[in-house]
Amino acid sequence: MLRHRTAPALAAIALLTAASVTACGSSATGTSQEQGDTLTVVSASPPASMDPAKANVGSDNWFVNLTYDTVLRMREGGKVDAGLATKWGYVGDGNQTFDFTLRDGVKFADGTPVTAEAVAASLEYSRKNGLNVSWVSAIDSVTATGPLTVRIHCSSPHPNVPHLLTQLLMIGSVISPKGLADPAKLGTQSFGAGPYVLDTANTASGDHYTYTPNPNYWDKSKIHWKKVVIKVVPNPNSALQAVKTGQADIISLNAGQVDTAKSGGLTITKSPIFFMGVNLADREGILAPPLKDVRVRQALNYAVDRQAIAKAVVQDYGQPTDQITLPGLDSYAADYDNHYPYDVAKAKQLLADAGYPNGFSLKMETQGMAGIDLVTQAVVQQWKQIGVSVDLTTDTSIGQWLSNATSKKYSALGFGYGGATGYLASLDWMLPHPTAFNPFASQDPELTRRLAAAAAAPADRAPALYQDVMRYAVDQAWFVAVLRMDGIYAYNAKKVTGFAAAIGYLPDLAWTTAPKA
Structure with missing residues (x-):
């Protein structure tokens, strides 16, 4: 970009689709499956913040999305699908009132329940403290209307509330009450309900970030790796060399690096x-x-x-x-x-x-x-x-x-x-x-x-x-x-599957990137 949430030109890449969602059912909860050992990803820069409300859309998505589940999920092909919510849609005409219903029995990584009250508080925090004021400017209230139901009301028509709640924009990344109680820690620790947690003992801010499985995650089938590591390598040639030599598995490229990546046996995905x-x-x-x-x-x-x-x-x-x-x-x-x-x-x-x-x-x-x-x-x-x-x-x-x-x-x-x-x-x-x-x-x-x-x-x-x-x-x-x-990415297809770029969709480390069988 780049696109940043204050002004989407600074951090890169929040791709969205035109589809508005009126209703949908839930996806089935999976069971645990065989996991790969370690997925290593190269990033050109560290995250601006681990706080979903203050992270850069695009460049920080991978850092945040591994640890925070979102109300809804954007799927490859641009379809908005179930996430923490199983039912959702606008109420009446005019795109001003939006309701959703959460899964029952879901917990944050710290063990506390994911309730409507907790989700509403998280959305209110992101709305009031996030960097992108314009995208949420029409929202005037987020309210828990029941133990698992939430209503978002807008002062003027907002046809893209479903998109705000996906992993692409991170506004719907749900932060636990414990995290909201100590916002200063949100920038360097994780307080989510996602498939992984940030392993702070094995993380060096600005250099590498280590993630381990969340034992409380509601869908064990989405936890594909025993460990995920994101390494910060600012030099693009050094970063590509790390993937070519097997020290890492995934990288974002510039156009001038594509031929070198291909000659090194890497697979390219772009959009x-x-x-x-x-x-x-x-x-x-x-x-x-x-x-x-x-x-x-x-x-x-x-x-x-x-x-x-x-x-x-x-x-x-x-x-x-x-x-x-x-x-x-x-x-x-x-x-x-x-x-x-x-x-x-x-x-x-x-x-x-x-x-x-x-x-x-x-x-x-x-x-x-x-x-x-x-x-x-x-x-x-x-x-x-x-x-x-x-x-x-x-x-x-x-x-x-x-x-x-x-x-x-x-x-x-x-x-x-x-x-x-x-x-x-x-x-x-x-x-x-x-x-x-x-x-x-x-x-x-x-x-x-x-x-x-x-x-x-x-x-x-x-x-x-x-x-x-x-x-x-x-x-x-x-x-x-x-x-x-x-956006161009290279990856080791001998080790990794399910990693793809598409219009309205960023490659998803948290749910779809899995070890090659």
Whole structure:
């Protein structure tokens, strides 16, 4: 990304699907089975926190999901399925009230029961103390309505409550009352009901994290390993070498490492995971008056050779795009993927028509991570052809990026963002409140009207409405999307099975990654 919960551009990868779930039954509880010895995974960085509410979506999922069970589970293929809850769905029309029923007899790793009261308290903690304010902004209460039943009420339509409760976003990662009683410990210890517990005695923060089976887990068939170890190896070449030589089993790759991984006998799994480009944030022209004119914003889109940039940055592991979504998500409009073909002459004409025949200048900020800066620099170079000059600042840390992105000192922002449903993306990008992706709180009454209609719509009608929203935003040129790229992983298929990436789904260490028979 990356995508972080404060502003999903910082930590990578919260992939979601469009499907809204109305009801479902439970999955059967399994029995214990033969386990593999040790699964070793390589991570480029340590977790921001072991607290599910404060962890980074994407980069921290594996660290957290091993120890915390979630209310619902996202399955490969994008289906929301049973987790700690066996029944769930919206009440009535309008997507504002959501009920679910928990499994009976489930315990946290510390032995205390998983009750509706405990789950409601955990969700309230994550809602009020989590990093992503926008995604839960519509939720105004979480209440235990019985020993095993919980109601979530929203002040406005929220069609994606089921997605919030899955392992992908971790808001539904249930924390025990003992953990909530001492929040300071949540960052370094585990207080969940998941298949494993963090073995703090054999964990060195920032270096390696060791997990052992939770003896109280409700489904022993999901505990596939006697031990799981996540090693932090910042150097990508050293990390890949560890997997090639059998010191580790799983790694996330960049495009330039794929051939080396394949030649070393590793198996590759990949899926579109996030997109990058330039956000034309100053749409009212407060700092850069030309950006107030839609013709100028459209000119900046026509002046970008997306095909060339995509080939240079992601090679064969990504595609050019004009929209801020991914194929397979509800707001993806296939007919708008090449809405702004590369056309310098047309870009110059639009600038001239808007009164800027010689171009203009603006200040831009970008992120020096995950290739976002490379994409931004390429766009800046291509804009020079139409007379647009950029004073570019490159940030090297998440904190610096957040500070600059929300400072209102930059008219444009280089971005990376993980695929999200139309509703969740709109909370960051399109609704008139300040976020790191809409720092000037830009508003468009027509866009807001369309979003309200889509959020309240039944599940079968929502995708078409969100696709029209995306077409409208692209027409208004609120951004210069450039490319989408794949998340790429390599693993030892001689030892590991059930490890896969897909749209709407991250490879799942906790439930599906198992020893090869």
